Amino acid sequence: MAAARKLMSVRRDWRERDVRVVLAALIIAVATVATIALFAGQLQRTLVSSASSFLAADRQLEAENGREIPSGWLTEARSRGLETGRMVEFSTMVFGAENFQLVSVKAVSDEYPLRGQIEVQEDPDGARQLVAQGPGPGEVWINPRLLRLLNMSIGDSLEVGNRNLRVSGLLIREPDGGFRLSALAPRIMMHADDVASTGVIQTGSRVEYVYLFAGSDDALEGYYRWLEPQLEPSHEWESVQDGETFSRSLQRAERFLLLGGSLAVLLAAVAVAVASRQYSLAQRDTVALLKTLGVRSRGIGQLYLRRLALWGITGVVAGLALALPLFWLLTRLLSELLERPVDLYLEPSALAPALLTAVVSLFAFAYPPIRRLRNVPAMRVLRSQPGESGREAIPDMLVAIIAVFGLVWLYAGELGLVISLLGGLGLLLGILALLGWVLVAALRKVRGGGNAWRLALVGLYRHRRASLSQIAVFAMTLMLAATLILVRTSLLDDWQAQLPDDAPNHFLINIAPDSVGDVSRFWSEQGHDLEHLYPMVRGRLTGLNGQPVKEAVSKDERINALNRELNLTWMPELPQDNEIVQGAWFNPEQTRGVSVEAELAERLGLAIGDELTFTIGSSKVTEPVTSIRTVQWDSMKPNFYMAFPPGGGLTDMPATWITSFYLPGDDKTALNAFSRRFPTVSVLEIDHIIDRIQQIVQQVTQAIEAILALILAAALVVMAAVVSATLQDRQREGALLRTLGGRQSLLVRSTMLEFALLGGFAGVLGVASAEAAVWALQFGMFEGEFGWHWQVVVPIPLISALVLALFGRWQLRPVLRVSPMLLLRRLE
Amino acid sequence: MNQMTDFNAGQPQPMLRVSNLTHRVSLETDTLTILKGVNLEINRGESVAIVGRSGSGKTTLLGLLAGLDTPSEGAVELDGARISEFGEDERAKLRASRVGFVFQSFQLLPAMTALENVMLPLELAGIENPEARARELLGRVGLEERLNHTPRQLSGGEQQRVAIARAFASDPVVLFADEPTGNLDNRTGHAVSDLLMALNREQGTTLVMVTHDEHLAARCGRQFSIEAGELTEPSPAQEAAD
Structure with a gap:
């Protein structure tokens, strides 16, 4: 036992390729998760302090x-x-x-x-x-x-x-x-x-x-x-x-980082799982030999448990050693982007998810296949035994899935995210099972020939088990990466859509009813048509169903809208960016009713038919709620909590008019002539606010891209780990093919094709399940609308096919360089 | 058909002719000479054994004869083609159409069934209906019941029988065998070598076998022995005895 234990030093382990892969996966996992957690904390502080200047x-x-x-x-x-x-x-x-x-x-x-x-x-x-x-x-x-x-x-x-x-x-x-x-x-x-x-x-x-x-x-x-x-x-x-606009940008950016971190956790788990399975397969002969030498099952279990612990410590230490400089680098980058110094803010508790990831990856993913090594019969020394059917791994997989999703949940704190990702992965595995069946059924009939295409297809069929599991890992990896790219894309599109270049940047307030026509004409002559002018009546919401509103509403709710005068309006048509969520918009003849903004309605607990009383000056107006609608507060257009129908409750109330419009910087001098002609109309210039918002969005975008790059690098490493797991088999096969007379060019072309097909399949699968996950995420977390993202759906499978083809080519290098004789001997 | 096959048709030509073959490998500090000026001629249909101890250079010689590697010096002619001057792809093409191999460690691909392993060279050579030919050969080596078993599900003897079937699949003119019974017990080894010999006779193949098993070597038409990279001519007495 002592001698056996002595054999198991990390140094000796390091010489084994599979151990290197497990350790690399672990180190990358710890490094990525720690870097993201540290950087997310830093980013949040920096952004909040940058946004603090808004107050x-x-x-x-x-x-x-x-x-x-x-x-x-x-x-x-x-x-x-x-x-x-x-x-x-x-x-x-x-x-x-x-x-x-x-x-x-x-x-x-x-x-x-x-x-x-x-x-x-x-x-x-x-x-x-x-x-x-x-x-x-x-x-x-x-x-x-x-x-x-x-x-x-x-x-x-x-x-x-x-x-x-x-x-x-x-x-x-x-x-x-x-x-x-x-x-x-x-x-x-x-x-x-x-x-x-x-x-x-x-x-x-x-x-x-x-x-x-x-x-x-x-x-x-x-x-x-x-x-x-x-x-x-x-x-x-x-x-x-x-602050509404900034909080949304910040919340979304934070969620993106959490999502990024969660995906890093998942990627790490996949990498560790693949590598340790490979390792345990390779260890079967060693275990059989140890058993022959008299080591008992329990001893074997302890032996490998100790190794796992050793790897865990090594992985964590090396991972953190890598994370700290990376974090420092990212912070430097952030400081350069923001063009101001950023204090390094290191939160020790941010390292906890990384440690937990290491422990969970090792014990939920690496331990089960290694634990099963105890069952390897000593007889294996004498005679190769049938391998695992894969069925005994199912309960372990369930435990692992639960563990990793628990980890993601703990990390991101969003059940919606966990369910979206789980759903996406479920879909992926479902399609994969179907694809496996199709692969076996369709390729069974393909039979050889000197053609690279046929050879590649035959190769896929022959390695169907390995191919399917590789496709599964690649597809999962690509799904995770694609999810992140998609969320980033839709996040940015969303922001861009909210603040287009011609977003209104000037408000005109306090337009007297009798000068509405003149104001409109003035700006038309300047070449800027005023699209929508809204009447505005200031009033307080004072009653709900006959009761004073502050008594009728739960005390827990601190509702600013109740503490101040609201801008009330009437309008014939629902503004384009508003959306009715309950009830119906006013029909043309309707004069009773009020339409309430959805969030306020929710906080007040309003339902269709509730009677609202408004105090406007010395009068009171009571109207039933006829619809509830969402409002784009950050649209830079006049938005109203309460809208009445034309000819409704606000008809005789003192109103001024309000509008917003886009005025390019070069035309700003027109404002002087306007102010001289309409001295009572107030002009609110918000162009600089829009500049600031766009600046913040840009900062957040760049930070998000840095994280994305990190995750994509991790994904690439996972793919490399998976491909290299079959390196030896592939090389042996390559050497044998050459010995049996396969030409180099044929070998290269068929291998690259086989891998390209593998990558292409995985890409399509990954992107499809990513779209599904994003669709779910979009609903739950980012409040955006869903559409297909062709700019991601098309290139990802192509890139994945290309990258894998190159990986395949890279694997062949030794096969092509060395004489087949030498290679066969070396691989024996 | 290409020129190589028609080379001096009608004349009894050696299948293999080796002249002054030397092979060196560079190590980190110095160069090791594995073969020293080997000369050898093997005729069509002959069966030849090369015996020698471990590390004597016999497997290296076999690799050079089969065109798996190129010598440092000297020439190898196989079926009239000077393969020592061929490029890698030309040698590969020649191997696909004319050479069969049997290895000590079987070298079956673990992901493939017995049938698929035998079909592999047929597919590489672009032969039509490779499956029928592979089934026939596996039937010939007595494995018709084990077509869909992977190497892991087969015993050592069975694996070597699959390898023999694969070696004969593409109708080679010359078969190279590297310690074909080295990993097998005596009885299985006998059965496998019987099969190899029988198939060799049936197909009229030239057989070049490297072994340290003297009994197996004795079953071949001629024997060479190799020691420290030098090949010794067979003694006439031995030839006569055979």
Whole structure:
């Protein structure tokens, strides 16, 4: 026993090809899973901090009631190690050289912004620069368009209420250039300490105080727990995740990473399973010999268990040694993409999935075939015994499948993902069984000849068992890789579709009913037709089925829509990007009813027929819910929670009109003429917000592509491992074929064809099951629509055929280089 | 038909003619000479045994005679064709049509059934209806009941019978056998060598056999012995005794 154990050192193991494959698979598994987990954590932090600049902080507390928050709240925040800042937002008339103009003022404290930077210009022709602080006391930065509207120059003084502030710069972009309809353009930015002296803010003025907080997640969470019981309904606590557009992009990117990690786990399991089965087959003679020498079954079991443990430790150590530099490299790459330094953030708990993957792969996939080695009869030494029928492996496979899907579930935390992938794999194995039957039935009749095609087909038939299991592994690998490519493609398409290049980038708000026609005509003359103008009535949702709405709705739900005035509208037709999910849209004669946005309806627990009461000014309007519809909030078009029919409940209410349209950067000067002609209409410029969103999408895309490349590399290694598992048999066969008179060119062509067919079959299968899995995923996780992806469906089988053909050619190398005599001897 | 077959038709020509054959292999540090100036002539239909100890160079000689490898020096003519000057593919073509092999370790492909193993050379040679011919040959070696068994399901003797059937499948003019009974017990070895001899006589094949089994060697028409890469001419006494 001792001698036998001595034989089993890792060093000796390493000399065996199958052990090298098992170890390589394990190392790659640990490295990939650890790298992805580490990088996902890093990416999330980086993106959140990058997106945090959208709030100019990590969290914002908005007080919409026109009152400042108790000073104790800020003191508490600072005592918890948080940075704080303050902003005051209001609208007022300002007076320039000769004109008045309504502006939206943002007055900021010295600390603003806590996250991100402000882009300013010292004069209209000067260079743009990024600064980390707002204007000082006595100064004001103004929107460049305002400079022209008011016919002013840098250095002039702007009258804000009772104060004269010196225009010291042009405000190009603020990090939290958030999208609020109350923020009426154009913008000026001043110091918060100057607000009192302007005398603009009186009791009852419409003003919003916004407080900024930044610090560690723990401190922020702790502070919020302390703060929450004291918040009033008019207080709103906002984090980056609450912002609709960005949270979606982030959530999707995070899910993609989780999916990537899960696929890495699956790939690893496949690789380990293939390699260890090969290893256990090769070990049968050794086991028989050990038994002959007197080692008992139990001893054999222990021997191999110890080896597995040794491999596990080696795999984990080497895998982590590989993961850390890779992670460092990816982070460097991320830093280059973002064009800013990224702090290396190493979360030790991110390594847990990698360790678990190693343990599960080894014990659920590698151990069963190795455990069965105990049953190898000693008689094998004398006489070759029939091999396993494969039936005894079925319970092991079930355990393995359950284990790996449990692992994926644990890792991704999404049952939907597990079920989608399981479904896809199920479909794959089903088709494979069918294909196996067809292969046997159709190829049985093909009989030789010197033709490479026939020889390749005969080869496929002869190796039908090996071929089918290879196709199964390749197809699974390709399915996993294709799933990832497909999800990436549809994710990006989805984003692209949401924000096309001509997405509306300007809103016109506050259009008086009698100037709607003139406004439309103005823009038509400029060559920009306004597609849809919507009336907008501001009102609160106050009643549900006769009860005050706050009593009727569960206390657990914190619904912002109930805390503020909603924009209500009426419209004859359902907007193109809205979709009715319950009930029916208004028919042309209908005047009663209201259509409610789906998410709000769900949170309020609304059903068709519920009576909603709105308070608009001093009147109340009660209407039944007649339909529930989804809304594309990130479409950059006016969107409404509540829509009424024309001639319905809103008919006599005071309305202004709103629209959005696309205005290319070159045509922006038209806005000056527009503002002069329609001074009461507010123009909201969101082109820079769209730029930021597109920038974030691009960053996420690049990160996703880096992960994709990693996974594809892992897939390639799995394929190489599988092909090399049959290396010896193939080489022996090649040598024998040459001995029996097969020409080199015939051998090369038929082998490449055979592998190409194998790869092609596997590719088609893999892509088909990937489409099925993506179809399921798309429904559950990424909320997109499904379509066939020809750009992936066609090339993957072709690429897979080509890659395998090259693998096949590569395997033949020694067969072609050495004389068949030498090779046959060497392989004996 | 090509020129090689028609080479000096009608004249008794040797099937194999070897002149001054030398073979060296390069090792890491030096060069090892395995065969030293071997000369040999074997006539059509003859059966010849080459005996020698392990490592004497007999298997290397067999490989060179069969065109599996090319010599460092010297020439090999097989059926009138100077194969030592042939390219790899020309030699392969020649092997497919004129040479059969029987190996000590059988060299059957484990993924294939007995039938498929025998069909392999027929398919490579592009012969029509390879299955019928393969069945017939397997019947001839007494394995008609085991057509669909894989090598793993066959005993050593049975595997060698499949290999013999495969060797005769493409109607070779010369058969090379490398220790054909080396992996078999005495009785099975006898049965297999009986079969080999019988088939050889029936088909009129030239047989070149490498062995260290003197009994088997004694059943051949001529015997050569090889030692340290040098081939010794058969003594006339031995020839007369046969």
